[in-house]
Amino acid sequence: xxxxxxxxxxxxxxxxxxxxxxxxxxxxxxxxxxxxxxxxxxxxxxxxxxxxxxxxxxxxxxxxxxxxxxxxxxxxxxxxxxxxxxxxxxxxxxxxxxxxxxxxxxxxxxxxxxxxxxxxxxxxxxxxxxxxxxxxxxxxxxxxxxxxxxxxxxxxxxxxxxxxxxxxxxxxxxxxxxxxxxxxxxxxxxxxxxxxxxxxxxxxxxxxxxxxxxxxxxxxxxxxxxxxxxxxxxxxxxxxxxxxxxxxxxxxxxxxxxxxxxxxxxxxxxxxxxxxxxxxxxxxxxxxxxxxxxxxxxxxxxxxxxxxxxxxxxxxxxxxxxxxxxxxxxxxxxx
Ligand code: KG4
Ligand code: ZN
Numbered sequence: 001x002x003x004x005x006x007x008x009x010x011x012x013x014x015x016x017x018x019x020x021x022x023x024x025x026x027x028x029x030x031x032x033x034x035x036x037x038x039x040x041x042x043x044x045x046x047x048x049x050x051x052x053x054x055x056x057x058x059x060x061x062x063x064x065x066x067x068x069x070x071x072x073x074x075x076x077x078x079x080x081x082x083x084x085x086x087x088x089x090x091x092x093x094x095x096x097x098x099x100x101x102x103x104x105x106x107x108x109x110x111x112x113x114x115x116x117x118x119x120x121x122x123x124x125x126x127x128x129x130x131x132x133x134x135x136x137x138x139x140x141x142x143x144x145x146x147x148x149x150x151x152x153x154x155x156x157x158x159x160x161x162x163x164x165x166x167x168x169x170x171x172x173x174x175x176x177x178x179x180x181x182x183x184x185x186x187x188x189x190x191x192x193x194x195x196x197x198x199x200x201x202x203x204x205x206x207x208x209x210x211x212x213x214x215x216x217x218x219x220x221x222x223x224x225x226x227x228x229x230x231x232x233x234x235x236x237x238x239x240x241x242x243x244x245x246x247x248x249x250x251x252x253x254x255x256x257x258x259x260x261x262x263x264x265x266x267x268x269x270x271x272x273x274x275x276x277x278x279x280x281x282x283x284x285x286x287x288x289x290x291x292x293x294x295x296x297x298x299x300x301x302x303x304x305x306x307x308x309x310x311x312x313x314x315x316x317x318x319x320x321x322x323x324x325x326x327x328x329x330x331x332x333x334x335x
Contacts, residue, residue: 005309009083077312155205
């Protein structure tokens with residue numbers, strides 16, 4: 001079965017065709033990063049307008065890329081939350097129009113669930129029960145998954161999401177947007193010489209990243225980290241500060257995820273979401289995990305519609321479809 005996936009929850013206009021939830025036939029992502037970078041973050045109004053301009057060409061490109069016409073499709077899957085309301089509306093309304101015009105079943109996908117299903121694409125299917133760490137720009141959730149669509153949230157961030165913390169730290173260090181890749185790049189040339197405080201939240205599977213970000217901010221304000229100009233009093237250089245921040249965040253994520261895997265009987269750990277593209281996180285988690293760790297290739301960690309289509313396929317197989325009253329749910333969570 002070929003599923004058309006549509007994803008417009010933030011600043012990527014994406015459409016993809018996936019066969020049987022696993023084989024990518026096409027995967028088109030039209031990124032708006034350059035437009036938002038000049039504002040230092042995603043501007044919701046600008047994002048929804050760009051989605052309106054891009055959505056039809058992106059869907060056409062996905063069908064062309066797969067070498068198919070609408071008649072070959074079996075279903076349409078679209079992200080309906082969480083995300084920016086104006087952005088989600090463009091994808092959801094386009095998907096509804098196509099489902100109606102092409103007489104196809106429709107299903108609304110939770111964006112976070114979509115991220116998990118990037119692990120099913122072009123690879124051996126993961127084995128249940130598994131633990132999944134979803135780390136994106138808006139969320140950091142630790143989820144136990146016993147089967148398709150069967151989730152128990154064990155923990156989540158109490159303040160900043162991991163990706164949000166990377167983005168804010170990059171802004172503090174003057175490294176630009178998006179922050180995650182910028183911190184990773186700067187950190188590659190540095191040493192984690194600053195011992196930034198880590199929030200372990202003992203006895204809980206929750207996370208907290210606002211403290212480490214605030215500490216970094218304080219060090220920059222006090223000129224203990226040299227973000228510009230002369231380096232005085234042995235101030236730490238940006239590369240070392242970036243490496244220290246990356247080390248603090250990834251060590252907590254890796255250690256707490258590994259501990260949760262040890263406590264429950266799981267066969268694998270899956271990484272998902274934009275921060276799953278981080279090399280240090282992959283390395284650290286693989287070092288400390290008691291079970292095999294899997295992660296998608298970097299391009300499938302960040303927002304795309306192939307993951308939406310994959311997730312949609314498994315929902316359709318369970319008979320889960322939505323009507324044309326499907327609405328956007330900007331604050332949707334993993335439940
Ligand atoms: O999943 P995603 O593309 O969008 C959301 O659903 O939020 O994640 C975007 C987030 C951003 O905060 C970005 O800075 C972060 O993922 N990110 C990274 C890396 N690549 C993207 N964080 C750390 N290291 C990376 N290599
Ligand atoms: Zn995402």
